Amino acid sequence: MRFGSQLEINLSALEKNHQKIKAICKSNEMIFMVKADAYGHGLVPITQFSFHELKIKEFGVASLGEAMTLRAKLPRDQFEIYVFSDVNFRDERLIEVYANQRLIPVISSIDNLKIFLSNSEFRHVPLCLKFNTGMNRLGIEMNELEDVVHHLKMNGRKSIDHLMTHLACASLSIKKNKKNIEQFENFEEVKSSLKTSGISISKTSIANSGAIEQGAGLNESHIRPGLMMYGPSSLIPSIKETSLWTGELISTLKTRILRTRLIERGTPIGYGASACPGSGLVAIMALGYGDGFSTSNQGAELKFRDKNYKVVGRVNMDMTQLLLEGGVLGDINVDDDFTVWSPESENFDELCKRSKMIPYEVFTSLTTRISKNYIQ
Ligand SMILES: Cc1ncc(COP(=O)(O)O)c(C=O)c1O
Known part of the structure; x- marks a missing residue:
């Protein structure tokens, strides 16, 4: 639970x-x-x-x-x-x-x-x-x-x-x-x-x-x-291929989808009524800057179940809009889990790149709103 x-x-x-x-x-x-x-x-x-x-x-x-x-x-x-x-x-x-x-x-x-x-x-x-x-x-x-x-x-x-x-x-x-x-x-x-x-x-x-x-x-x-x-890895991208490191992310960040809606490009969305940059399905995830998901993640593309979800509009305190361009109702549903990052995807690197935050900062930004579950 x-x-x-x-x-x-x-x-x-x-x-x-x-x-x-x-x-x-x-x-x-x-x-x-x-x-x-x-x-x-x-x-x-x-x-x-x-x-x-x-x-x-x-x-x-x-x-x-x-x-x-x-x-x-x-x-x-x-x-x-x-x-x-x-x-x-x-x-x-x-x-x-x-x-x-x-x-x-x-x-x-x-x-x-x-x-x-x-x-x-x-x-x-x-x-x-x-x-x-x-x-x-x-x-x-x-x-x-x-x-x-x-x-x-x-x-x-x-x-x-x-x-x-x-x-x-x-x-x-x-x-x-x-x-x-x-x-x-x-x-x-x-x-x-x-x-x-x-x-x-x-x-x-x-x-x-x-x-x-x-x-x-x-x-x-x-x-x-x-x-x-x-x-x-903590090496800069240009020398990463020289790294001896083949480690694996030990964490998976999961949230939940609160709402989905079909949207047309240009429709105002969220705080500030930003124009949605594409048409498709918007999913609202239950994660925002109050959880440590930075406003500078805007524009990041997060892969989930082989589809690309783009962070669109402003990141809110406890919610964020994700756009699945060309998506239709049912591609993702209310109450579905959404995996923000995991060892299996490149999403963690994408968030670092997009937000210009180093991995250290992405990890330590997570707030106490995020519970921790230890598995073995
Ligand atoms: C003195 C000292 N040693 C080791 C480390 C570990 O560094 P890293 O996380 O890059 O391995 C730190 C981290 O800031 C540090 O301050």
């Missing part, structure tokens, strides 16, 4: 994607990125399945809040959670949370490193440092390397548990793109400078999905895939 539009999530497909990544990354450990509600697929169920069934033991989230949600739901001592961006050491009480809940803050600034090293609460928390090798978002700067060594030594730390950096252009060629080449070189420099200064490093990582798809960054101990676990 379904009370509205639904995202069906196939956990077996997640398992297959995981196996495919392991086949590419034979000797790497994995931090599975489950931030932003597991890229819109549900933080807790996705992580629970990945932990219990796929035996993944390290997860990456963005904020302390996401990390605490996971700690409350999974066996406490058996897996690591890295907090990547909204680390937040402003408040002493938050610092205690890291220690008490065994969470690993990814330290991306000298200021936070100083707090980490000087605070006794962090004595038993693994030290994870992220360097800015050229993305210029978060990260300790390359010219702060000496400072880092100084502060580590001053505080009696001779080792880093995990050293990482993040790529700005992993969707472009790793071998040819200047920024990628520069970032890989800079990361080598960070590693070797630290080692030369007597700091040992246990784990390292650089590769997100784009790099993994290109077989890059696999000489580090860890990889950090996000998007590819949920199916899509």
Whole structure:
């Protein structure tokens, strides 16, 4: 039974994607990125399945809040959670949370490193440092390397548990793109400078999905895939054919047809009374921008049962008009399911292309109005 539009999530497909990544990354450990509600697929169920069934033991989230949600739901001592961006050491009480809940803050600034090293609460928390090798978002700067060594030594730390950096252009060629080449070189420099200064490093990582798809960054101990676990490639179309990735979308977005009507080209339709661009059958689906189906999807062509439905007129809050050009009554009926995207169609790619939204954004735009159903 379904009370509205639904995202069906196939956990077996997640398992297959995981196996495919392991086949590419034979000797790497994995931090599975489950931030932003597991890229819109549900933080807790996705992580629970990945932990219990796929035996993944390290997860990456963005904020302390996401990390605490996971700690409350999974066996406490058996897996690591890295907090990547909204680390937040402003408040002493938050610092205690890291220690008490065994969470690993990814330290991306000298200021936070100083707090980490000087605070006794962090004595038993693994030290994870992220360097800015050229993305210029978060990260300790390359010219702060000496400072880092100084502060580590001053505080009696001779080792880093995990050293990482993040790529700005992993969707472009790793071998040819200047920024990628520069970032890989800079990361080598960070590693070797630290080692030369007597700091040992246990784990390292650089590769997100784009790099993994290109077989890059696999000489580090860890990889950090996000998007590819949920199916899509993150490479730009012109280099997609070079990708090693053959993953499958793990989700199917289903909605319902509320009304159908025959229509003549030029007939006003929906808010703003836009002229219908063709004649045929219009079907109103129960999905709109309030569900995360963006207004910029207008014009997208969605394939369903071998027919092309075009998004016409304005996308409404909870409804959208679909035109089946040349369609007749009965081609699709009130109460029929309509599959917006699934692994079997190209609709997901079409929506990304039409809306100019990246797959990450399409997934994470889905709102709580869309229920989730996990199948295996
Ligand atoms: C630091 C870091 N590592 C890894 C990832 C995963 O990236 P992707 O989803 O492209 O694999 C992200 C995602 O934004 C990230 O911020």
